[in-house]
Amino acid sequence: xxxYGKALIPIIACALMIQYGAAQNPIIRNxxxxxxxxxxxxxxxxxxxxxxILAAPGKGRVxxxxxxxxxxxxSEDLVNxxxxxxxxxxxxxxxxRPNSYSMWAPDCIERNGKYYFYFPTSPKDTAAYGxxxxxxxxxxxxxxxxxxxxxxxxxxxxxxxxxxxxxxDGQAYLYWSAGNIYVARLxxxxxxxxxxxxxxxxxxxxxxxxxxxLFERNGIYYMTYPHVENKTERLxxxxxxxxxxxxxxxxxxxxxxxxxxxxNHHSVLQYKNQWYLFYHHNDYSPAFDKARSVRxxxxxxxxDGSIRKVIPTLRGIGIMPATQQIQIDRxxxxxxxxxxxxxxxxxxxxxxxxxxxxxxxxxLQFNTVDLGKKALRSIAVRARAAEGSVxxxxxxxxxxxxxxxxxxxxxxxxxxxxxxAQKLPxxxxxxxxxxxxxxxxxxxxxxx
Numbered sequence: 339x340x341x342y343g344k345a346l347i348p349i350i351a352c353a354l355m356i357q358y359g360a361a362q363n364p365i366i367r368n369x370x371x372x373x374x375x376x377x378x379x380x381x382x383x384x385x386x387x388x389x390x391i392l393a394a395p396g397k398g399r400v401x402x403x404x405x406x407x408x409x410x411x412x413s414e415d416l417v418n419x420x421x422x423x424x425x426x427x428x429x430x431x432x433x434x435r436p437n438s439y440s441m442w443a444p445d446c447i448e449r450n451g452k453y454y455f456y457f458p459t460s461p462k463d464t465a466a467y468g469x470x471x472x473x474x475x476x477x478x479x480x481x482x483x484x485x486x487x488x489x490x491x492x493x494x495x496x497x498x499x500x501x502x503x504x505x506x507d508g509q510a511y512l513y514w515s516a517g518n519i520y521v522a523r524l525x526x527x528x529x530x531x532x533x534x535x536x537x538x539x540x541x542x543x544x545x546x547x548x549x550x551x552l553f554e555r556n557g558i559y560y561m562t563y564p565h566v567e568n569k570t571e572r573l574x575x576x577x578x579x580x581x582x583x584x585x586x587x588x589x590x591x592x593x594x595x596x597x598x599x600x601x602n603h604h605s606v607l608q609y610k611n612q613w614y615l616f617y618h619h620n621d622y623s624p625a626f627d628k629a630r631s632v633r634x635x636x637x638x639x640x641x642d643g644s645i646r647k648v649i650p651t652l653r654g655i656g657i658m659p660a661t662q663q664i665q666i667d668r669x670x671x672x673x674x675x676x677x678x679x680x681x682x683x684x685x686x687x688x689x690x691x692x693x694x695x696x697x698x699x700x701x702l703q704f705n706t707v708d709l710g711k712k713a714l715r716s717i718a719v720r721a722r723a724a725e726g727s728v729x730x731x732x733x734x735x736x737x738x739x740x741x742x743x744x745x746x747x748x749x750x751x752x753x754x755x756x757x758x759a760q761k762l763p764x765x766x767x768x769x770x771x772x773x774x775x776x777x778x779x780x781x782x783x784x785x786x
Contacts, residue, residue, distance in 0.1 A: 355420055355421065355422055355423060361416065361417035361654055361655065361656040361657075361658045362652060362653060362654045362658075362665050362668030363619075363621070363633040363634065363635075363650075363651060363652050363653070363654040363668060364618075364619070364621045364622070364631035364632055364633050365385075365419060365632055365633060365634050365654060365655075366385070366387065366411060366419065366421075366631060366632045367631075367688065367690070368421060368688065369389060369409070369421075369688075370389065370390035370391065370392075370622065370623065370629045370630060370631060371387040371388070371389060371390065371409075371618070371630065371631055371632045372387055372388045372389075372390055372443070372601070372603060372618040372630035372631070372632065373387055373388040373442070373443030373444070373499070373549070373603040373618065374386070374387040374603075374604070374605055374616040374617070374618065374632040374634075375387070375443070375444060375445040375446060375501075375551075375605045375616075376605045376607050376614070376616040376634075377446055377447065377448075377481070377605075377607065378607055378608075378609050379448055379453070379481040380481075381414060382412045382413060382414050382481075383412065383413055383414075383416065383607070383609055384410055384411070384412045384446070384481045384482070385410070385411045385412070385419075385616065385632060386408065386410055386444050386445065386446045386455065387408075387409070387411070387444075387618075387632050388405050388408065388441060388442055388443050388444060389405050389406070389407055389408060389409055389441070390403065390404065390405060390628065390629045390630055391404050391405065391406060391439075391629075392404065392629060393439065397437075397439065398439035399439070401628070402628060403440075403442070403628050404439045404628070405439060405440065405441040405442060406427065406428045406429075406437075406439050406441060407424045407425075407426060407427040407428065407441060408424065408425050408426045408427075408441060408444055408455075408457065409421055409422070409423060409424055409425065410422045410423075410425050410446075410481070410482050410483065412481070412482065413656075415656060415657070416609070416614075416634070416655050416656035417656040417657070417658060417659065417662070418662075422482035422483065425455065425476070425478075425482070425483040425484070425485045426441070426455065426457060426476050426485055426487060428440075428441050428459065430487070431459075431474060431476075431487045432487070432489050433461050433462065433463065433467075433474065433489065433490055433491055434459050434460065434461065434462065434474070435459075435460045435461060435462040436462065438459060438460040440458075440459045440460045440471070441457060441458075441459050442457075442458045442459065442471070442498050442499065443458065443498065443499045443500075443549060443603055444456060444457040444458075444500070445500050445501050445502055446481070447502040447503075447504065447510075447528075448481070449504065449510070449528055451479070452477055452478070452479065452528075453477065453478045453479070453480065453481050453485075454475055454476075454477055454502070454528045454529075455475065455476040455477070455478065455485050456473055456474070456475055456500035456501075456502060456512070457473065457474055457475075457476070457500070458471045458472065458473045458474075458497065458498040458499065458500060458514070459471060459472075459474065461491060467491060467496075468496055470496060470497075470516075471496070471497055471498045471516075472491040472492070472495055472496055472497075473491055473492050473495045473497070473498075473500045473512075473514060474487060474488060474490075474491040474492065475487070475488045475491075475492065475528070475529055476488065488529060492512070492529065492530065492531065493530065493531070494522070494531045494534075494535060495512070495514060495522075495531070495535070496516055497514040497515055497516030497520060498514065498515055498516065498548065499514055499515045499548050499549045499550065499603070500512060500513070500514050501513040501514070501549075501550045501551050501552060502524070502528075503552040503553070503554075503581055505554070505581055506554075509523060509581075510523070510524040510526075510528060511523055511524060511552070511581045511582075512524050512531065513538070513550040513551075513552060514550070515547060515548035515549060515550060515563075517546075517547075518537045518538070518541075518547065519537070519538040519541060519547055519548075519550045519561075519563060520535045520536065520537055520538065521535070521536060521538050521581070521582060522534065522535045522536070536582075538550070538561060538582075538583055538585065539583060539584060539585075540576070540583060540584050540585050540586065540587070541561070541563070541565075541576060541585065541587065542565055542567070542574075542587060545565055545566040545567055546564075546565070546566040546571070547563050547564070547565050548563065548564055548603075549563055549564045549603040549604065550562070550563050551563070551604060551605050551606060552581060553606050553607070554581075555608075555639070555643070556643060557579070558577050558578075558579070558643050559577065559578045559579065559580060559581055559585075560575050560576075560577055560606070560645070561575065561576045561577070561578065561583070561585045562574070562575040562591060562604065562606060563575070563576075564601065564602050564603055564604070567594075568594065569594070570594045570595055570598065570599065570600045570601075570602075571594070571600065571601050571602045571603075572590055572591075572592060572593050572594045572602065573590065573591040573592040573602055573604055573615075573617065573648075574587065574589065574590050574591060575588055575589060575590075575591055575645055576588055577643070588644060588645075589644060589645060589647070590647055591604070591615065591637075591645055591647065591648055592604075592615070592617065592647065592648045592650065593647070595619060597619075597620075597624065598627065599618075599619050599620045599627040599630070600627050601618070601627065601630070602617055602618060602619070603617065603618060604616060604617040604618075606637060612636060613636070613637040613638065613639070614634055614635070614636060614637055614655060615634065615635055615636075615637040615648050616632060616633070616634045617632075617633055617634075617635075617650075618630040618631060618632050618633060619631060619633055619650065621633070622687045622688060623687070633650065633654065634654055634655045635648050635649075635650060635651050635654065635655060636648075636655060651670070652667070652668040652669055652670075652679075653668055653669065653670045653704065653705055654668065656706075657706050657707075657708050657766060658704070658706060658707045658708065659707075659708050659710075660707050660708060660709045660710065660714060660784065660785040661710070661714070661784060661785055661786065662784060663782040663783075663784050664704055664707060664769070664782055664783050664784060665690065665691070665781075665782050666693050666702050666704050666771055666780060666782065666783060667679045667690070667691040667692055667693045667702075667780075667781075668691075668704070669693070669702040669703060669704055670703050670704055670705035670768065671702075671703040671705075672700075672701065672702045672703065673699070673700045673701045673702075673736075675697065675700065676695060676696050676697035676698075676699065676700025676773075677693060677694065677695050677696070677700040677701065677702060677773070678693075678694050678696070679691050679692070679693055679694070680692060680694060682781065690781070692779050692780060692781050693771075693779070693780045694778075694779050695727075695773035695775070695776070695777075695778040695779070695780070696776060696777065697773075697776060698773065698774050698775060698776065699772065699773070699774075700772070700773050701736045701770050701771065701772040701773070702770070702771050703735075703736070703768055703769070703770045704768070704769050704770075704771075705768045706766055706768065707766065707767055707768070707769050708765070708766050709762060709763060709764050709765060709766070709767060709785065710764060710765075711764055711765075712764065713759075713762045713763075713764060714759060714762050714785040714786060715758060715759060715762075715786065716756055716757060716758050716759055716785065716786045717731060717741075717742045717744060717756070717757055717759050717783060717784070717785050717786070718754050718755070718756045718783065718784050718785075718786060719744045719746075719754070719755050719756075719771075719780060719782070719783045720752060720753070720754045720755075720780070720781040720782050720783075721744075721746050721752070721753070721755060721778060721779060721780045721781065722746070722749065722750060722751060722752045722753065722778075722779050723746040723747070723748055723749070723775065723777060723778045723779070724748065724750065724776075724777035724778075725748050725775055725776055725777050725778075726745075726746065726747055726748040726775065727745075727746045727773060727774060727775025727776070727777075727778045728743055728744065728745055728746070728773075728774040728775065729743070729744045729746060729771055729772070729773055729774070729778070729780065730742075730743050730771070730772045730773075730774060731743070731744070731769060731770070731771055731772075731783070732769070732770040732772065733763055733767045733768070733769060733770075734767055734768050734770075735768070735770060736770045736772055738770065739761070739763065740760060741759055741760055741761065741762050741763070742757055742758075742759045742760055742762075743757065743760075744756075744757045745757070746775075746778060752781065756786075759785065762785070771783065
């Protein structure tokens, strides 16, 4: 334990590391997650999301957001993500109101070899810090922790959704939201404000604005934020020539959720010459939008610097190795009829989804699969069928090269069926799985 005056601050250790393949959306598949702050540290991408849990009597406010801790996740290939475990917990921070379940959207940034994790929550000393939310900091020597929380929050900050940006001249800025979006300079110690907070002007005057995330590209500063223009949040951006603005509202990054998820919250980064948008949706909880999951999709800029609108996908990001389980329900394209996607188990939604084929000729396409440099010999498919059927695997389109046929016998139980591959190509290809029968359900496929 580290000592600060009279306060003893526990160091939270990363005791658990879980690695799993999740090139498909959502990319965090072992728990609810939201509000992802994605950062590049070294040769890896780190995601610092909030952690939704389901409230229960005596544990949060039932029917509302409920968060008690933070995890950090990382990946080098954007396919295999490691859960480094819990890094900050509400009742291990001395200034936080115990059992408040309000550990909302965080951020993390590196400076001089230290990693500063910013998080908003409710203070127990309302006389000193006021009612509502304020922002605290935890510090680590490594991006995955362990993080040690400061004994007090940042003085002068009232609000949620902290975001930190360090400009090319070394000046750091803290952004947060409280009805409007606010900004202030940070001192070099990254723990204190170095100017009075000011409202980021010239953003939409009506509708809730929150979740600021600022980044710079080619001399343009992009202030991005969720905004309720109509009924739910969409992701928008404004551009300027300075971290302090003025900003000009410039467009929409992502439209409102088509299924009614009320919130969206995001971050934007460049990794290995590609830009990405990290955001969230209620994939594992379609009937309750306070239990969300982190997604990621590629982001592109037009020649004039404007952001091309991101269309959410199930396929997600990363080049999928053929030797790992390819969740074909996270499709890139599908036939107009004869195939749907549903949960494998409605009582355990974290077990994932299945593709359900209901007519011959129906198909799903999964893009950018790496078949390697040497020809693979066989394919395995986890499936079940009420009637005997055949699944045909094609490369590069439903009329493309046939590379395997897998017979699925008529039996009600899930099983893994293996067949030799036929003239399997090498390199990166789009794969199509086509059903030649009815009432066939498929979980995943992989090559060996």
